[in-house]
Amino acid sequence: MSDFLGPVEPDGRIPPYQQTRVAAFLISAHGALARQFAFTLPARLDAAWQTELNAQFYREAEIVSLLLRATSWGLDLSLGYMVASWETAWAPAPIDGIADPHLNQAVHLATLAHAVHAGIRPAALLPLEANAQDPFVMALRRIEFESGRLLQAQILFLKGTDLAQHRDAVSAALEQRHAGVRKLWRELLESIGIGAPAA
Template structure:
């Protein structure tokens, strides 16, 4: 196993089979976030944090759109089963927020977003000789850059004063989400011959 995508072709591009599998995983994760942000958006924005929800919805949608266009897609029989397991993992789990159930959907969404943006670092898989002119390479770098920016909003919410009484439950939910996202990411990478720990 390798720690990087490849072997690259003569033009420094990532193999299409790897592009397909990595892009499918990222589209599943960021698409789930986009759908959940869309459902969380009110019809009318009345508070500052709702403005951030709107911005995050559009950023997640842009990531999905970028990957759809920048990826060289090839048939992949295993994707049907894999995608079903990924989609099931993005569903909100039960939380321990017994004091205020209205916060549970927001906490579920923020913990998933935090895990996706913090635990998945696609650009770290690119070897140094990857072509800077390859749209897929540029897309992975752009996604990692955007993830760093989006992560700040999740941190502010999860460490905010309204969640102070539920700190233990939020920390447990966040840890569970991180473990699940990391496990799925590693399994997907292993299926294309990548060991991200190398």
């Protein structure tokens, strides 16, 4: 097991089979977030926190678009099963203790997004010898940068006054989401010969 992607090709590119699996996982996660943000957005924004949903929807869609174009795809017959298990994991899960369905869905989305953006650090997998000008390498760095920005919005919402009375329910949901995302990410990395990153 290695700590990084590779070994890189002579031109410094990440092997296509690793690009394919990492990109497929990231597209699944960020695509699920984009879809759920789109369905959660009301026709008219009635609360301040809803304005952030609109911005996050477009950022998640941009990440998916970037990966689709920057990845050197390879045939991977195992992806069908893997994608199905990932998509099931992203499905909305009701949060006990929050009766308002709109707020419940917003908390689900924020906890899932927090877990994805905080728990998946794709640029940390890049070896020093990776070609800095390769589109896939640049895409992973861009995604990690955007994730840091998006994470701030989720933190503000999850720690905001709107959720003060639901703090225990939110904390439990967040912990559960982080554990689920970490497990899937670790399994994905192990499938391409990378050891689990430190928790």
